[in-house]
Amino acid sequence: MKKWISATTLSLLCLALPVKAEQYRFTYTKLYYQLKVNQKEGHDDVRMALFFNDAKTGKACQITKAWMEKEEHYEEFTIPSNQELPLPIDNNLKSANPLVYIQTEEGKQCDISMEVLANKSFRDSVSAKELRDLTVQMDAMLADIGGMFAKYFMPDVEGITFVFSDAVTSGVAVSTGDVLPLNNGKVTVDLRKYKDDVKFILPGEALKVTPWLVK
Template identity: 45%
Template sequence: MKKISFALLAAALTTVAAPSYAQEYMFTYSKLFTHMKQNVKEGHDDVKIGFFFLDAQSKQLCPIDKAWMEKEEHYEELKSSQYNELLVPIDDNLRQANPLVFVQTPQDRRCDFSMVVMTKEPFEGKVGYQDVEKLMPQMQAMLEDLGGMFASWFTPNVEGVTLEFADKLNSTIQFSNGDVKPIVDGKVQVALSEIGEGGYMTLPQQTARVLPYLPNAK
């Protein structure tokens, strides 16, 4: 993906004073909303922007200990998914109020805020050629929308999907043509051509994230 970056779209973050038991990060809601609005845009039916925190050393997802929004006397806790995605509601009223969003991660890890294009639903079991094919133009369009006016000139082509699994899974995926591909430390990249038109792949367990595969990204 692009350097801004489309493989892991890094957004600006601010570190604020935090208790000794956690690292604490602060954002404005309007900054997050700028990106989240892509999730409800027409044509993005199966893909979305996801917010995560990534361990700077291990490149594994950091757990979110606590997250909340606040403005003056108003306070609302935020949830995270079982795969450590920060879940922020999309709301025009919140955009206008523009509360501060705080996130706490473990103190002993440096966790960088990351923004990715991913599927709204996980993959599991048998995943067909058409299941992947329909995602690719949506992922391409979302990447280009995030990149701005001239992004279509520079954005690498989405040629498949990157599958991520929990617990640094080491296993394999099986293709209907008999081929096998290893999952190493919870990740495997699959080009649409590897599945083959009319074919499918069988996964050992449900995915944690399904991201674009951009083999020509710099």
């Protein structure tokens, strides 16, 4: 079953648009205008990314197949382990405006999600300074997304959240002796609590590294 979804109202971080079908269809330009912020300068180490998340758990749905097509032209996407849709940002594709199709796990309701992520993959250990430098760029990207008044209403990024696969069962160890707990596959680091030289030892490779904003 196919169902058309408008992407004009995607939010900056995560917008739930419940759809019962397992196949989703967009025009390329609808997604392009959400992701073109990646072309701006000032946040080269972070990006806006597109996911389909389980409506019940918030975890990424498995994308079983995704492709673009326009008349006789067809291109299938290779989906990475974190289940991001790797849509290219290209002016020629914007002009051609192909249809983009995404198939997810059968019988699972998935919500579309636009998320800010670190470009670099993280495993083993990382310092508080490295993470703090990332949050500066995440702030800059969120400001670009939100427009000129965003800084007056958007809280600062004060930390990061590591997202791990279901195979990871332990939290993040800190060089201070603490252990940050794993909660639903995620570990949040409040960087206000740590000096630059503090190290965080990861229990496995992080699928995502996202901003944490104080509520």
